[in-house]
Amino acid sequence: MPSSESLIALKNIDFSYPDGRRVFSDLNLIFRDGQKAGLAGLNGCGKTTLLSVIMGLLYPQRGEVEIFGRARREEKDFKEIRAQMGFVFQDANDQLFCPTVADDIAFGPLNLGASRKEADLIVEKTLALLRLEGFGPRVTYDLSGGEKKLVSIGTALALNPRLLILDEPTTSLDEKTVARLEQILNDCGLPYIIASHDRSFLARTTHLVWTMTEGRLVEG
Amino acid sequence: MPAHHQSLTWSKNMSEHHKSQGKRLARRESALKKADPRLKIIAVVVWSFLLALTEQIGAAMAGLAGSVILAMISGLPAKDILKRLLTVNFFILFLWLVLPFSFSYPGEVMARLGPLEITRQGLRLTCLLTIKGNAVALGAIAFFGASSVFELTAAARRLGAPEKMTAIFVLMFRYVQVIGQECARLRLAMKARGFKPSMSMHSYRSYANLIGMILIRSLDRASRIHAAMRCRGYNGRFWLSGEFNFKKIDWALGSLMILLICGVLAFAFV
Amino acid sequence: MHISEGVLSAPVLICGAALALGGMAKGLRAVGEDDIPKAAVLAAVFFVASLIHVNIGPGSAHLILSGLIGLFLGWAAFPVIFAGLLLQGILFQFGGLTVLGVNTFNMAFPAMALGLLLRKGINSQRKAAAFAAAFICGGGSILLSSLLVALALFLTGREFKFVALEIMLANLPIMIIEGLMCALVVGFLAKVRPALLTGEALGFEKPAKA
Numbered sequence: 001m002p003s004s005e006s007l008i009a010l011k012n013i014d015f016s017y018p019d020g021r022r023v024f025s026d027l028n029l030i031f032r033d034g035q036k037a038g039l040a041g042l043n044g045c046g047k048t049t050l051l052s053v054i055m056g057l058l059y060p061q062r063g064e065v066e067i068f069g070r071a072r073r074e075e076k077d078f079k080e081i082r083a084q085m086g087f088v089f090q091d092a093n094d095q096l097f098c099p100t101v102a103d104d105i106a107f108g109p110l111n112l113g114a115s116r117k118e119a120d121l122i123v124e125k126t127l128a129l130l131r132l133e134g135f136g137p138r139v140t141y142d143l144s145g146g147e148k149k150l151v152s153i154g155t156a157l158a159l160n161p162r163l164l165i166l167d168e169p170t171t172s173l174d175e176k177t178v179a180r181l182e183q184i185l186n187d188c189g190l191p192y193i194i195a196s197h198d199r200s201f202l203a204r205t206t207h208l209v210w211t212m213t214e215g216r217l218v219e220g
Numbered sequence: 221m222p223a224h225h226q227s228l229t230w231s232k233n234m235s236e237h238h239k240s241q242g243k244r245l246a247r248r249e250s251a252l253k254k255a256d257p258r259l260k261i262i263a264v265v266v267w268s269f270l271l272a273l274t275e276q277i278g279a280a281m282a283g284l285a286g287s288v289i290l291a292m293i294s295g296l297p298a299k300d301i302l303k304r305l306l307t308v309n310f311f312i313l314f315l316w317l318v319l320p321f322s323f324s325y326p327g328e329v330m331a332r333l334g335p336l337e338i339t340r341q342g343l344r345l346t347c348l349l350t351i352k353g354n355a356v357a358l359g360a361i362a363f364f365g366a367s368s369v370f371e372l373t374a375a376a377r378r379l380g381a382p383e384k385m386t387a388i389f390v391l392m393f394r395y396v397q398v399i400g401q402e403c404a405r406l407r408l409a410m411k412a413r414g415f416k417p418s419m420s421m422h423s424y425r426s427y428a429n430l431i432g433m434i435l436i437r438s439l440d441r442a443s444r445i446h447a448a449m450r451c452r453g454y455n456g457r458f459w460l461s462g463e464f465n466f467k468k469i470d471w472a473l474g475s476l477m478i479l480l481i482c483g484v485l486a487f488a489f490v
Numbered sequence: 491m492h493i494s495e496g497v498l499s500a501p502v503l504i505c506g507a508a509l510a511l512g513g514m515a516k517g518l519r520a521v522g523e524d525d526i527p528k529a530a531v532l533a534a535v536f537f538v539a540s541l542i543h544v545n546i547g548p549g550s551a552h553l554i555l556s557g558l559i560g561l562f563l564g565w566a567a568f569p570v571i572f573a574g575l576l577l578q579g580i581l582f583q584f585g586g587l588t589v590l591g592v593n594t595f596n597m598a599f600p601a602m603a604l605g606l607l608l609r610k611g612i613n614s615q616r617k618a619a620a621f622a623a624a625f626i627c628g629g630g631s632i633l634l635s636s637l638l639v640a641l642a643l644f645l646t647g648r649e650f651k652f653v654a655l656e657i658m659l660a661n662l663p664i665m666i667i668e669g670l671m672c673a674l675v676v677g678f679l680a681k682v683r684p685a686l687l688t689g690e691a692l693g694f695e696k697p698a699k700a
Contacts, residue, residue: 052447082451110459272588319652324649372580385569395534403542432675439532443528
C-alpha cells in the first residue's frame with residue numbers, strides 16, 4: 001500500500017488506570033487513509049482502552065496522540081474531530097440511547113448542524129445502506145441484537161466520518177448478521193479499525209492486523 | 221403499597237407494556253390514540269384537576285360518566301382498565317377503614333357498626349372521594365393507555381417542558397428497559413442458586429447486593445452512554461422528534477372535552 | 491405512601507406543586523449537560539429497584555430507596571423522583587397527575603436533606619457509624635416523608651387525622667426495611683467500589699470533569 005496521509009498516529013503512549021493497573025507502555029501505531037486494520041488480542045488486554053485513547057475519551061500519561069495530522073491534547077482538540085471518526089461501541093445498548101431508530105441515526109447529524117429535513121434524508125439513506133428500510137420509527141428496545149448492531153453502525157455512518165472504529169462488532173451476533181456486517185463494511189468504502197478477538201473475522205475484513213501483547217502492538 | 225405478589229411482577233409489567241405498545245400499531249386504532257398528544261396532555265391535566273377539586277357528589281358522578289366515555293373511546297380492553305382501577309381502589313380502601321366513622325368525622329350519626337358510629341358527613345365525604353378517585357384514575361388510564369411514553373415526552377417538550385427534564389425522562393425510560401432486563405437476569409441467577417425470598421437478614425442482604433451490583437454496572441454504563449453521546453457531537457441538545465398537527469379528530473376530541481367539562485361544572489353550580 | 495387523587499385540597503396541591511417546582515429548578519441546575527446520562531441512568535436504576543418487592547411479615551412491599559437517591563443525587567433527587575413518579579403514573583396508568591407535585595416534594599425533600607447531611611457519615615471509618623448513618627438516611631427519609639404526607643392530609647382537613655395516622659402506621663415497617671436496605675447497599679458499595687461513595691462520585695453539586 002502506498003504511504004498515504006496518516007489519519008491516526010500514536011507515539012510512545014503510556015497508559016495506566018487510576019488504580020495503578022498498567023495497560024500500555026511505549027505503544028506506537030500509525031493508521032493511514034485507505035487502510036483496513038484489525039486490532040487483535042485477548043479479552044481484557046486493553047483493546048477498548050486503546051480505542052478510547054484514540055477517541056480522546058481517555059488521556060495517556062505520556063506520549064502523543066495525533067489525529068488527522070494534528071496533535072490532540074485536550075477535550076477541545078478532540079471535540080472538533082470526534083464525530084469524524086465514527087465510533088461503534090461494543091454494547092449497542094450504550095450507543096443507542098434514543099427512543100427510535102430514526103432519532104438515534106439523526107442525533108449526530110443534528111448535533112453537527114443539519115436541519116431536521118437534511119437529518120431525515122440522512123436517516124433514509126443510512127437505512128437504505130444498511131438494508132433496513134422502514135426501520136426509522138421502530139423503537140430501539142424492540143430490535144433484535146443483530147439489528148441493534150447494524151443500527152449502531154448506521155449512527156456512526158450517518159456522521160459522514162472519515163473512518164470507522166469498531167469495538168468487538170461481532171460479539172454475540174449470528175452468522176447471518178456477521179455476513180451483513182461484512183457486506184456493509186465493504187460497501188461503505190471507508191478506512192476502518194476493528195478491535196476483535198475473532199481472528200477469522202479480522203482475516204476476512206482487514207488487510208493488516210496488530211496484535212496487542214504486554215502493552216505493545218505487534219504487526220501480524 | 222400495592223400488594224402485588226413478589227416474584228418478577230415488575231418485569232412482567234414492563235414487557236406487557238411493550239407488547240401492548242408494539243401491538244398497538246397493528247391493533248385497531250382508537251380516536252384517543254390518533255389524537256394529537258399535545259391535546260391529550262392538556263386534556264388529561266385539566267380533566268384530572270377539575271375532578272380532583274370537585275366538592276359535589278353530583279358533579280363527581282358526572283365526571284365519572286365523562287371518564288367512562290373517555291375510556292370507551294380509548295380502545296383499551298375493559299379487562300385491563302378494571303385491573304388498573306383495582307389498584308387505585310386498594311388505596312381508597314384505607315379511607316373506608318376510618319373516614320366514615322364518628323371518631324374521624326363527628327356529625328349526625330346515621331348507623332352503627334358495633335361500637336362504631338357512621339356519620340352522614342363522614343359517609344358522604346368517603347363516597348365523594350371514592351367517586352372522584354375512580355373518575356380521575358379512569359380518565360388518566362384512558363389517556364395514558366392510548367399514548368406512548370415517547371410521544372408524550374416529545375409533546376411535553378413542544379409544550380415548553382425544559383429540555384434537561386425531557387432528556388432525563390426519555391433516557392430514563394430507555395434504560396429502565398435495559399437495566400430491568402439486567403436485573404431480571406441477576407434475579408434468575410439468584411433463583412438458580414436456590415435463593416428464596418423470605419423475611420430474613422440473608423434475604424435482605426441478597427437484595428441489597430443485587431441493587432448495589434446494578435448500581436455499579438449502571439454507573440459504568442452511564443459513562444459509556446455519555447461517551448457515545450460525545451462521539452456523536454453531543455453539545456447539550458437532546459433532540460426529540462415528532463411531528464404534531466391538529467387534525468379533524470383533535471377538533472372532535474377538543475369539543476368533547478369542553479362538553480364534558482361544562483357538564484361537570486353545570487352539576488357543580490346548579 | 492402515595493395519596494390517592496381527589497383527597498387533598500386545592501391550597502395543599504398548589505403549595506406542594508410550587509415547592510416541588512422550586513426543588514426541581516434547583517435540582518436541574520445542579521445537573522450539568524454532561525451529567526444528564528448519569529442522572530437518567532440513576533433514575534432508571536431506582537425505578538427498576540422500586541419494582542422489587544421484599545417480604546415484610548405476611549405481606550410484601552416494594553422498595554422505595556429514597557434515602558439512597560438523596561445520597562447519590564442531592565438536589566437532583568427532585569427531578570429524578572419526579573420522573574420516576576410520572577413514569578409510574580403513565581406505565582401503570584393510574585395517573586397521579588394532581589398529586590404529582592405533593593408526592594414529589596414529600597419524597598424528594600427528606601431524601602435530599604438527609605442525603606446531603608449524611609454523605610460524610612456514610613464514609614465514616616468506623617463501620618458501625620457508617621452503617622448507622624446509612625440506616626438513618628434510608629429510614630429517616632421514609633419517616634419524614636410519611637410525616638409530610640400526614641401534614642398534607644391534616645392541612646386538608648381535621649377529619650383526615652386518622653387516615654394520616656393509618657398511613658404513618660403502615661409505613662413503620664417500611665421505614666425499618668428501607669433503613670436496613672440503604673445501610674446494606676452502602677455497605678456493599680463500600681466493599682466492592684468504595685470510590686462510588688466518596689464526595690466526588692456523589693451528587694452533581696460540583697461541575698463534572700470532561
